[in-house]
Amino acid sequence: DVKVTQSSRYLVKRTGEKVFLECVQDMDHENMFWYRQDPGLGLRLIYFSYDVKMKEKGDIPEGYSVSREKKERFSLILESASTNQTSMYLCASSLLQGRLETQYFGPGTRLLVL
Amino acid sequence: AQSVTQLGSHVSVSEGALVLLRCNYSSSVPPYLFWYVQYPNQGLQLLLKYTTGATLVKGINGFEAEFKKSETSFHLTKPSAHMSDAAEYFCAVSPSGNTPLVFGKGTRLSVIA
Numbered sequence: 321d322v323k324v325t326q327s328s329r330y331l332v333k334r335t336g337e338k339v340f341l342e343c344v345q346d347m348d349h350e351n352m353f354w355y356r357q358d359p360g361l362g363l364r365l366i367y368f369s370y371d372v373k374m375k376e377k378g379d380i381p382e383g384y385s386v387s388r389e390k391k392e393r394f395s396l397i398l399e400s401a402s403t404n405q406t407s408m409y410l411c412a413s414s415l416l417q418g419r420l421e422t423q424y425f426g427p428g429t430r431l432l433v434l
Numbered sequence: 435a436q437s438v439t440q441l442g443s444h445v446s447v448s449e450g451a452l453v454l455l456r457c458n459y460s461s462s463v464p465p466y467l468f469w470y471v472q473y474p475n476q477g478l479q480l481l482l483k484y485t486t487g488a489t490l491v492k493g494i495n496g497f498e499a500e501f502k503k504s505e506t507s508f509h510l511t512k513p514s515a516h517m518s519d520a521a522e523y524f525c526a527v528s529p530s531g532n533t534p535l536v537f538g539k540g541t542r543l544s545v546i547a
Contacts, residue, residue: 324477353534360443362524362539363478378534410477422468423535425477 323347324426326411332432339398341429343411350416352394353423354378354386357408369394401433436461436527438538446544453497453512455541457525460506466528467508468535469499473521481523484508495519520545 327342343352353368355378365378367386375386383405387395394413398405409429414421441456459465466485470478482493489501495518499510508525522542526535 360539363537365534368534412478422480422483423478425470425479427475427477 324411324413324424326409326426326429328429329427330430330432332434333398333401334434335402337398337401337433339401339431339433341396341398341409341411341431343394343396343413343426344392345394345413345424346392347413347415347424348391349413349424350391351414351421352388353412353414354384354394354396355410355412356380357410357428363410366396401431403433405431406433407431436465436536438525438527438536440523440525440538440541442541443539444542444544446546447515448546449517450514453510453515453519453543455510455523455525455543457499457508457510457538458506459508459525459527461527465501465508467499467501468526468528469493469497469508469510470524470526470537471521472524472540478524481510515543515545517545517547519543 324345333339354366355363357363364380366384369375369388385397411426412423414423437460439458468483469481471481472478482491484491484501492498497512522540524540525538
């Protein structure tokens with residue numbers, strides 16, 4: 321079974337802090353994704369990556385950056401956390417590029433910024 | 435641009451009743467369509483997907499969906515709801531090329547005993 325793990329299930333940070341959310345997949349998938357999930361808004365894509373050291377902006381990249389130094393790990397960085405970044409963050413991966421590829425999701429990190 | 439509309443942010447059914455969750459899409463290319471489910475405090479998992487071929491697609495846990503091109507719909511159904519079906523359900527469409535899935539806003543299903 322594919323396993324996507326996220327470093328924390330719950331996280332509380334203060335405004336202005338730098339926040340790292342880590343995601344690791346164990347199935348040698350090429351593609352990795354970061355979403356945020358908010359009530360009534362569904363899933364919104366923040367960033368994605370098709371290969372090591374590559375990244376593409378999604379629909380809402382402002383205030384976020386990412387890092388993919390190794391194939392299995394994709395990090396989301398909040399450079400200076402703000403209260404409007406309080407949300408559920410979901411990481412996903414898929415094997416290859418292409419329209420048919422199923423995305424596998426991690427359990428999510430619920431971030432509260434005070 | 436591709437988009438997905440899920441009608442009804444919250445659907446409530448009685449245990450044993452039919453489940454119908456609605457999804458309409460717009461796509462400039464032949465669509466590939468997905469339904470994902472999110473159980474409480476978990477990530478999303480794939481229920482089923484339509485690519486080509488048979489328009490009635492069967493998924494896990496007794497769910498199925500029918501692709502209707504003339505109606506641009508991909509509604510999710512289950513004949514008899516179970517308490518364990520209570521979750522949030524997301525419809526998604528795969529755009530052309532290698533861009534990621536476009537998700538709908540989700541429908542929360544409640545099952546009443």
